[in-house]
Amino acid sequence: MSRDGxxxxxxxxxxxxxxxxxxxxxxxxxLIELDDWGYPLLANGGEVPPELAALARxxxxxxxxxxxxxxxxxxxxxxxxxxx
Amino acid sequence: xxxxxxxSPMWLATRGAGVVAxxxxxxxxxxxxxxxLRLQARGWPRFALDAIHxxxxxxxxxxxxxxVATTVLDGYVDVRWIDAVVPFASGYRTFFVGLxxxxxxxxxxxxxxxxLRQRIxxxxxxxxxxxxxxxxxxxxxxxxGTGSDSGSVWLLAVIAxxxxxxxxxxxxxxxxxxxxxxxxxxxxxxxxxxTGRTRARAVAx
Numbered sequence: 001m002s003r004d005g006x007x008x009x010x011x012x013x014x015x016x017x018x019x020x021x022x023x024x025x026x027x028x029x030x031l032i033e034l035d036d037w038g039y040p041l042l043a044n045g046g047e048v049p050p051e052l053a054a055l056a057r058x059x060x061x062x063x064x065x066x067x068x069x070x071x072x073x074x075x076x077x078x079x080x081x082x083x084x
Numbered sequence: 085x086x087x088x089x090x091x092s093p094m095w096l097a098t099r100g101a102g103v104v105a106x107x108x109x110x111x112x113x114x115x116x117x118x119x120x121l122r123l124q125a126r127g128w129p130r131f132a133l134d135a136i137h138x139x140x141x142x143x144x145x146x147x148x149x150x151x152v153a154t155t156v157l158d159g160y161v162d163v164r165w166i167d168a169v170v171p172f173a174s175g176y177r178t179f180f181v182g183l184x185x186x187x188x189x190x191x192x193x194x195x196x197x198x199x200l201r202q203r204i205x206x207x208x209x210x211x212x213x214x215x216x217x218x219x220x221x222x223x224x225x226x227x228x229g230t231g232s233d234s235g236s237v238w239l240l241a242v243i244a245x246x247x248x249x250x251x252x253x254x255x256x257x258x259x260x261x262x263x264x265x266x267x268x269x270x271x272x273x274x275x276x277x278x279t280g281r282t283r284a285r286a287v288a289x
Contacts, residue, residue, distance in 0.1 A: 017206065021130065022130065023130050023131045023134060026129045026130060026131045027131050060202075061201075061202065062131050062134055062135075064119075064134070065206055066201065066202065066205070066206040066209075
């Protein structure tokens with residue numbers, strides 16, 4: 001994966017599916033912290049810097065309820081293409 | 085050494101691989117049952133327990149592969165390749181070998197659905213994953229009833245240890261289920277508000 005080929009990525013939490021297991025915050029503390037109830041709060045609107053892409057992927061894979069989604073962001077427009 | 089001189093190494097390997105696979109399945113099962121509890125072992129982050137659950141399951145699959153391959157290649161007993169996946173067709177201990185095939189099929193389904201979890205979605209994955217509760221007991225009966233070591237003291241000791249491990253996980257889980265039905269951790273004292281949960285709110289940094 002070259003830097004040029006990298007596609008910007010954004011994280012989004014499905015609040016219905018999220019059950020507050022908190023694995024995402026353990027794996028990606030740079031972007032995710034937990035509120036008092038154990039639910040994730042995303043920093044920076046969920047935008048994933050390229051150097052954290054691998055960890056973001058791991059966090060999404062680890063979610064027991066698959067509530068953490070990775071959305072591809074169109075580079076120019078900055079709008080998520082995947083449906084929430 | 086003289087003890088094993090007359091026994092083929094393949095046959096020893098199949099017995100060893102079978103026991104190791106069962107130990108790994110027990111680890112997987114216990115962590116799976118306990119994982120739902122949101123158990124937090126001191127010094128062990130949850131993602132690590134989850135990673136061990138997945139890794140032990142895949143490793144169990146590898147050892148089951150060795151177990152099957154060495155059984156068939158050894159040729160000492162009447163078990164063919166197809167008997168590994170099609171249950172109750174082998175000439176050797178038809179019933180107990182058949183249970184092994186059932187457990188293997190379930191394990192395969194669990195592994196494949198686990199790898200494809202992001203694609204098939206949580207609901208489908210979960211429906212398939214319920215079969216895990218059948219896999220371990222079937223593998224247990226297969227372990228007890230098949231092979232040269234069935235009935236030996238050391239194998240019974242291993243089986244007793246495995247049963248105790250899974251039983252402890254189940255008891256812990258049932259205890260927690262009865263105690264507190266609400267999974268999320270309670271909010272810090274004095275910060276409870278009438279607005280309830282604030283979920284997934286974006287915070288600027």
